[in-house]
Amino acid sequence: MIQGTGSGVGKSVLCAAFCRIFYQDGLRVAPFKSQNMSLNSFVTRDGLEMARSQVVQAEACGIEPSVDMNPILLKPSSDIGCQVILEGRVVGNYSAEAYGRYVHDAWSAVCSSYERLARQYGTIVIEGAGSPAEVNLKDRDIVNMRTAEMAHAPVLLAADIDKGGVFASLVGTLELLEPHERARVKGFLINKFRGDVSLLAPGIDFLEKRTGIPVLGVIPYFKDIYIQEEDGVVLENHCGLRIADCGIGKSESLIDIVVLHLPHISNFTDLDALAAEQGVQVRYTRDPAALAGADVVVIPGSKNTISDLLFLRKTGLEQGIRDHAAAGGMVVGICGGYQMLGLTISDPFMTDGDMREAEGMGLLPVTTVMEQEKQTVQVTARTLTSGLWDGNIELSGYEIHMGRTKKKTGVSSAFQVRSAGGSREDGAQSPNQRVWGTYLHGLFDSDAFRKSFLDGIRKHKGMAASAVGSYEQLKQDGFEKLAAIMRASIDMQKLYAILQNGDGTPSGMHS
Numbered sequence: 001m002i003q004g005t006g007s008g009v010g011k012s013v014l015c016a017a018f019c020r021i022f023y024q025d026g027l028r029v030a031p032f033k034s035q036n037m038s039l040n041s042f043v044t045r046d047g048l049e050m051a052r053s054q055v056v057q058a059e060a061c062g063i064e065p066s067v068d069m070n071p072i073l074l075k076p077s078s079d080i081g082c083q084v085i086l087e088g089r090v091v092g093n094y095s096a097e098a099y100g101r102y103v104h105d106a107w108s109a110v111c112s113s114y115e116r117l118a119r120q121y122g123t124i125v126i127e128g129a130g131s132p133a134e135v136n137l138k139d140r141d142i143v144n145m146r147t148a149e150m151a152h153a154p155v156l157l158a159a160d161i162d163k164g165g166v167f168a169s170l171v172g173t174l175e176l177l178e179p180h181e182r183a184r185v186k187g188f189l190i191n192k193f194r195g196d197v198s199l200l201a202p203g204i205d206f207l208e209k210r211t212g213i214p215v216l217g218v219i220p221y222f223k224d225i226y227i228q229e230e231d232g233v234v235l236e237n238h239c240g241l242r243i244a245d246c247g248i249g250k251s252e253s254l255i256d257i258v259v260l261h262l263p264h265i266s267n268f269t270d271l272d273a274l275a276a277e278q279g280v281q282v283r284y285t286r287d288p289a290a291l292a293g294a295d296v297v298v299i300p301g302s303k304n305t306i307s308d309l310l311f312l313r314k315t316g317l318e319q320g321i322r323d324h325a326a327a328g329g330m331v332v333g334i335c336g337g338y339q340m341l342g343l344t345i346s347d348p349f350m351t352d353g354d355m356r357e358a359e360g361m362g363l364l365p366v367t368t369v370m371e372q373e374k375q376t377v378q379v380t381a382r383t384l385t386s387g388l389w390d391g392n393i394e395l396s397g398y399e400i401h402m403g404r405t406k407k408k409t410g411v412s413s414a415f416q417v418r419s420a421g422g423s424r425e426d427g428a429q430s431p432n433q434r435v436w437g438t439y440l441h442g443l444f445d446s447d448a449f450r451k452s453f454l455d456g457i458r459k460h461k462g463m464a465a466s467a468v469g470s471y472e473q474l475k476q477d478g479f480e481k482l483a484a485i486m487r488a489s490i491d492m493q494k495l496y497a498i499l500q501n502g503d504g505t506p507s508g509m510h511s
Helices: 011-024 052-061 096-120 135-140 145-151 166-175 197-211 232-237 268-275 305-315 317-326 336-340 447-460 471-489 492-500
Strands: 002-004 029-032 035-037 041-043 049-051 072-076 081-086 089-095 123-126 155-160 185-193 215-220 255-260 280-285 296-299 330-334 344-346 357-359 366-383 394-407 415-419 422-426 435-438
Touching (some): 002 011, 011 052, 011 123, 011 471, 029 052, 029 096, 041 366, 081 096, 096 123, 096 145, 215 471, 268 447, 296 336, 305 317, 305 336, 305 344, 305 357, 330 336, 394 447
Parallel strands (some): 255 280
Antiparallel strands (some): 344 357, 366 394, 366 415
16 A cells, blocks of 8 residues: 555555556556545446546556446535545535545445455555545544555555655654554655655665664656646646656647636546647646637536636636637537536536526537436547538547536537447537537547547648547556656565565554
8 A cells, every 4th residue: 555644745656656567567456545536537337437546547557447446536516525426426415524424434335345356356556645644534534544454455655755854754654653553654655856866865764763664765756757647736736738748749830729727627637638749739727818829728627517617707718718719719618618618507406516507608509407416427429520520530438427418409419429328419519610519528538539630720720630649558658657667766676575474464453
């Protein structure tokens, strides 16, 4: 199990690295995180919702994602509340206080999920959350030491040296653990180091003598490897190109795509494949002035659609979108963004927020009603006739939405969708086909659709068509590079010794 001295120390990426290393070494490995808080989610083949980070880790393991890898998903809808998804299905909206009481009832689902995984896989890489030393949350923390004890797992404690105070954070975390928890920690990982690692030697010597726990590795800071991000928090400090320096060249003749950084942005990884392309720039912004000169403005998914629509209205971004569309610019809405482009959004049960109705932007002749049951389904699709892309392109994606959107008579759809429930049309296009929306997440991951979409923009700009890269290969290359860095940075012999020697629980501690 990988635990951390705090949030943002790199636990998700470290777990993905170990997943790929064990996969390379021929082990049958799977990831596990008992509880994840994230607005980046995914739908499994059987229509269950789970966190994107465990999907990424499953890909690193070379296996299909399963909701057993993430039995509890929390999707924040406000600063003090969230939607709770248990074993892939919504169970309700909870305040932080109410969830603190509910979490103990959900523990049995965590144990059952882990047991099912353990029966299928010989090695499990478990990810913690935040810090195991949050004393104010200890009585309700089911994602750190309680999970480690349930799984009889040795713990590696990771810290981010780039933030400063790495030795204090490691020693301090240990000091706040109970003795039996402290005994479970079998190694330290110092992450995101810049510079000459030999300069750390005195600090490492101090740390090992002070705690009696070895430093298994010092992992360098890197920015040239693509691994999908866990959640939108990364955008708070980075509103430019998200996929940069990944070994993919950028030409001077850019297609400029601006993505609105919504307060409740979800599934922003929908745009990653576009950002990775040569000659394409993807920018995230909350500044209306940043829309000037853009080729495409994208309104992404949202966990709180009406609230985020009102944010666009208040900040002037809505008017910027209207001006962009009026000038012939392309506007794309995905999921919640699609709903915002319509005439009205109704939420009679207040399942998506605390408002019952709002007027939409009016750029698409559609209306949306939020329902009590969430639609979660994997689909295959083909493109319908449009001036923006070629017809009959096959692609796959998934849907996650509470809303049901209806088009006015005569409005063109964007896609023909097939799922276990049958065939239907999805999305809508404006009469000039420059504004369109869809419920399909992951549609740009399709190389063929991405090429046709970008070539349509190039044609509009008077540019020549261009090839696209393989998005799947980009992801696999990222895992391989990440594993290589980890192998070069940590003591793999000591790591395997920890695994082979058992869970590290002191004698008599097994239940």
